[in-house]
Amino acid sequence: MSIIKDMPYEWWVGLRYTRAGKRSGRNRFISFISWISVAGIALGVAALIVVLSVMNGFQKEVTDRMLSVVAHIEVFDARGVLPDWRRSASEALRNPGVRAAAPFVDMQGMLVVDGTMKPALVRGVLPAEEAKVSKVAQQSTAFAALQPGSFNIVLGNALAEALGVKAGDRLTMLLPPGGAQGQAVQGGQLAGAPRSRTFTVAGTFAAGHYQFDSSLAFVSLEDAMAVQGLPAPSGLRLHLADLYAAPQVAADLQHSMSGELIMRDWSQVNAIWFAAVGSQKRMMFIIITMIVAVAAFNLVSTLVMAVRDKQADIAILRTLGASPRSIMKIFVVQGTLVGVLGTLLGVGLGVLVALNVDVIVPFIERVFGLHFLSKDIYFISEIPSQLRWADVGWSGGVSILLAFVATLYPSWSASRLHPADALRYE
Structure with a gap:
């Protein structure tokens, strides 16, 4: 009242x-x-x-679903390869925001089966290390088959369906001529014929994101380096405790890690989306x-x-x-x-x-x-x-x-x- x-x-x-x-x-x-x-x-x-x-x-x-495939932070060396990736991974893990690190090699190629061709981003990984930074590597048992020298490949389920392949089938990977050290150019044209390599399908994965399920494939890190002629991995994929802190952690790593490194966090990779x-x-x-x-x-x-x-x-x-x-x-x-x-x-x-x-x-x-x-x-x-x-x-x-x-x-x-x-x- x-x-x-x-x-x-x-x-x-x-x-x-x-x-x-x-x-x-x-x-x-x-x-x-x-x-x-x-x-x-x-x-x-x-x-x-x-x-x-x-x-x-x-x-x-x-x-x-996107981050089940995309790393929270990717670390590249300005020279094109990361000569001592283990030392770089150790330096990255000193940052309290970084939970895991894994080396990788990315290459663009065409996958060919009986006249059917599909473009793909082929990623070379170490299965045990990749499982620490990628959910698809944890969920798919096919990654265990990516052993050095096996030349096995794990495809996104939509990509495998488009190619009409299943586990045990073989496919051909076509890569641009010139290798990783630069493409030779003569008269405005790429010199030489495309390089090719035969791989055996070890299985598939499902990220639940069509962009990756239809265009991404995984092979062994050593096999990818051999195909590309690389002496070392292209870079590191980092997994963070807080994915939303990626820009700040990337800035901190830029100052704390040795070498001429380039940092790219997941928000930059998918900025348009x-x-x-x-x-x-x-x-x-x-x-x-x-x-x-x-x-x-x-x-x-x-x-x-x-x-x-x-x-x-x-x-x-x-x-x-x-x-x-x-x-x-x-x-x-x-x-x-x-x-x-x-x-x-x-x-x-x-x-x-x-x-x-x-x-x-x-x-x-x-x-x-x-x-x-x-x-x-x-x-x-x-x-x-x-x-x-x-x-x-x-x-x-x-x-x-x-x-x-x-x-x-x-x-x-x-x-x-x-x-x-x-x-x-x-």
Whole structure:
């Protein structure tokens, strides 16, 4: 009771007007429009939270699948090869943010089987070391067959399907002429014929990301070095304790490791993809915020009707000494409370749905016989969701701000009402 007594009368009257529509028969239509505004704001805010959470979920899912193949940091030597990769790995592991390091060789080639040709990025690795930095090496037992001199190859499942091969089949790898030490050029053309080497398919892997499953293959590090004519690996792949600290760790390693090294973290490798996802998320936020804005600006019609209905009350308050500013505050409070109520309901509903997408979506699919995501196409069979409280805060804050802005004109109109004009027909 003390809180109500200490409350400014503008707040008290505004709160009473907000509740009056529920009790008074003559204001039922105004109350109905008010509740429509509440429902519209609630649904808009809930939709905004759910959509952003699903987009966060897809981004996290794709990032995780991408990083099952892509290293957190790649270390290269300016000379083209890393002569003493073990020493470089030891220096990298001194950094507390680095968990593991593995050498690699990358080469671009064409894989040929019975006239079918597919381009591929072929990566030479040490299976035991690669398993420390790559999830696909941990999950696929075929990597154990990548022994020095075996000339075995592990293909992405989509690449193997495109070539029509399975474990035990043989394929030919075509590489540009000139080797790793530079391609000889004569008269603007590559000198010599493409180099070739026969490999035996040891098995396949599934990263769950089509870009890698359709274009990546693994061979033994020694075999890759032999094919390329390299005396040492091309570089190191590093796995970090915190992948989001990769830019900072890369900068630290640049200063702490010896040699003329080049650092490249995963965010640089996929910068275009992350920029596109960020842009899509911002655009989706703007589009759905417009839906919230439409619902919030329904408050304008609600307050305009409320002002007309309360003309006599306004006149009496002005006669008793209320200033135009106080009258404006009353209706700002009334409209903002409606906006706050709709926002709170929307936040509650949105958070509830976002946290239970994995239950709600399968239920809808069973009831209506639908299937939103085909695993054959998207490699994801369930709609992911990741709720971020920052998104919840932004959604709620924008909704309340729009509701407040929607109250300004009707409240200003009420403040300009003259008592004599309001009481003339009473």
